[in-house]
Amino acid sequence: MKRWLLCLLLVAACFSQTAGNYSSVPDITPGGTAVAITPGVHTYSRMIQINALSTNTGLVRWGGPNIGASQGAFIAAGFGQCICNTTSDLSTLYVYAAGSDKVTVSWQNY
Numbered sequence: 001m002k003r004w005l006l007c008l009l010l011v012a013a014c015f016s017q018t019a020g021n022y023s024s025v026p027d028i029t030p031g032g033t034a035v036a037i038t039p040g041v042h043t044y045s046r047m048i049q050i051n052a053l054s055t056n057t058g059l060v061r062w063g064g065p066n067i068g069a070s071q072g073a074f075i076a077a078g079f080g081q082c083i084c085n086t087t088s089d090l091s092t093l094y095v096y097a098a099g100s101d102k103v104t105v106s107w108q109n110y
Helices: 002-018
Strands: 022-024 044-052 060-063 073-075 080-089 094-096 103-109
Touching: 044 060, 044 073, 073 080
Parallel strands: none
Antiparallel strands: 022 103, 044 080, 044 103, 060 073, 060 094
16 A cells, blocks of 8 residues: 555656646747747746648758857757756747747646
8 A cells, every 4th residue: 555655646646747827828939030939928948849840841940049041059940949947938039930930839737
């Protein structure tokens, strides 16, 4: 009985670290400019997932406000990047993609 209770408590503790209130924004189409994920709205998160749609023709870049076609961390079409264990403000995190390429962003609220 004690082992079962201990296992249950350990599972609950692990789940409480990963479960939470998840949010997202509609697909972002930057159109060749750096776009803030939540412009003007300070949104703090503990985990951020940025994905480049598989139908994209170019790279998605992410980082600060100075990102562009040749600057910033990149994500290839069909792939994603998880930024974990963070306290990032999404209003200061930008994404870039050329043309009609799209970016999806979701996060766990802090």
